[in-house]
Amino acid sequence: MLGRLRRTTGLDVGLALGFSGVSYLVWALVAGNSRELVQQMIWSADLRRTAVPAFTQNxxxxxxxxxxxxxLAGVAWMxxxxxxxxxxxxxxxxxxxxWVSAICxxxxxxxxxxxxxxxVYMPHVVPARAGEPARTGFEQVSAISLPILVPLAVLLWVTCLIWLLVERARLSRHGPTLTDGLRTNIFR
Structure with a gap:
């Protein structure tokens, strides 16, 4: 997408405009729900007189x-x-x-x-000194799979983005080659 050579059409502009609005909507919904969730958790901990971790306070x-x-950051980004x-x-x-800005x-x-x-989950974690039941092998793998796979997925996405940016820079510097037309039109 970043290496596209054709002119920007009205459809492209409309889709990007719509996705910019949807991205801001996601931002606003997450910000509002997060604010309410943290407030409710703090009030609940205060009523139950339980300690709130420092990370949760931050x-x-x-x-x-x-x-x-x-x-304000969400509006500025939009x-x-x-x-x-x-x-x-x-x-x-x-x-x-x-598109890159809205996706980010x-x-x-x-x-x-x-x-x-x-x-919000941290105050409900079982203390480390409590006895832990035996875990199966799949439970142990499941406990570490998401923290490993999310950075890997982000790394793959960033690698793809950088690759597309390099392709765009190559085409901007030297112009298209004879084989570029064959590669871009192969699925049409």
Missing amino acids: VKIFFVDAGFVID ILSLALVLLASRQKISISWS QAFGAALGGVLVAWA
Whole structure:
């Protein structure tokens, strides 16, 4: 997508514009739900008089006390994505840059949601000194598979993005070769 040579069409602009809005919607929903979830957890811990871990307190400061900063960052990120859409509609840059910006905004929202979920779960973790039941082999593998596979998936996605950026730079510097037309039109 980043190496596309044809002109940006109205459909491209419309899809990128729509996805920029959807990404902001994801950001806003995650921010609002995270704020409410952390507030409810803090109130519940206060009523039950249970200790709240320091990490959870820090997440509360970031997501609840300074939540307006997250709201402003979401709007600023959407404005950046929309500016990239406008530049692409005038054929100044590739439309793919607005897609990358919107995708990164949605990924940022998802990572924020995971961070809040982890912070809310921490007060309910069984202490390390408590006796642990025996685990099967699959339980042990399942416990470590997600923390290993998520960074691997992100690494693969970033590698693909960098590869597409390098291809775009190569085509911008030297222009298309005779075989580029064969490669891009092979599935049409």
